[in-house]
Amino acid sequence: DTAVSQTPKYLVTQMGNDKSIKCEQNLGHDTMYWYKQDSKKFLKIMFSYNNKELIINETVPNRFSPKSPDKAHLNLHINSLELGDSAVYFCASSHRLDEQFFGPGTRLTVL
Amino acid sequence: DAKTTQPPSMDCAEGRAANLPCNHSTISGNEYVYWYRQIHSQGPQYIIHGLKNNETNEMASLIITEDRKSSTLILPHATLRDTAVYYCIVRPPISSGSARQLTFGSGTQLTVLP
Numbered sequence: 563d564t565a566v567s568q569t570p571k572y573l574v575t576q577m578g579n580d581k582s583i584k585c586e587q588n589l590g591h592d593t594m595y596w597y598k599q600d601s602k603k604f605l606k607i608m609f610s611y612n613n614k615e616l617i618i619n620e621t622v623p624n625r626f627s628p629k630s631p632d633k634a635h636l637n638l639h640i641n642s643l644e645l646g647d648s649a650v651y652f653c654a655s656s657h658r659l660d661e662q663f664f665g666p667g668t669r670l671t672v673l
Numbered sequence: 674d675a676k677t678t679q680p681p682s683m684d685c686a687e688g689r690a691a692n693l694p695c696n697h698s699t700i701s702g703n704e705y706v707y708w709y710r711q712i713h714s715q716g717p718q719y720i721i722h723g724l725k726n727n728e729t730n731e732m733a734s735l736i737i738t739e740d741r742k743s744s745t746l747i748l749p750h751a752t753l754r755d756t757a758v759y760y761c762i763v764r765p766p767i768s769s770g771s772a773r774q775l776t777f778g779s780g781t782q783l784t785v786l787p
Contacts, residue, residue: 664716
């Protein structure tokens with residue numbers, strides 16, 4: 563059973579396009595997250611979200627937006643993709659402030 | 674947020690204990706120490722966390738010094754599958770608005786050698 567899943571695993575697209583990455587968790591957690599890992603392997607929080615509060619890392623461009631259709635899903639929408647958006651994106655979830663469970667990652671390549 | 678310092682890399686012989694140090698000299702009294710690891714091409718995996726006392730679970734032990742300025746993650750019998758980047762993270766207090774947001778540093782690349 564996959565706890566936190568992401569689709570697609572790989573995403574290759576052109577600059578200027580709009581794309582989405584989906585995330586689903588079957589752990590019953592109330593909080594979900596998006597992280598970005600760049601080519602230098604630094605892992606940075608982008609968003610944390612539960613049904614009450616969205617916390618946005620101030621360094622995240624407003625071209626990135628999380629959308630949660632329900633408690634088990636937190637999708638990441640990216641508008642007007644840029645070369646610098648190429649990275650691996652990880653979704654995670656947790657019960658309140660307990661340990662976070664991460665998905666397998668989505669490798670985004672912008673050409 | 675308190676920062677952490679870890680050696681960039683370490684080697685360990687298979688079957689031996691791996692001791693991974695972390696310095697967090699600016700940690701405050703209500704901040705927890707968390708350890709995660711990331712095996713190549715996978716998402717990070719939670720290992721253990723603690724506040725003041727030493728902690729042990731099925732994966733590892735966490736030793737926190739009395740002054741809380743440093744800690745050591747111990748993998749008692751390292752296997753080849755433990756080869757990964759290990760991250761030591763100081764998490765802001767629960768009362769903080771940023772408590773949910775883990776800040777990952779550069780970590781320690783542990784290589785377990787056969």
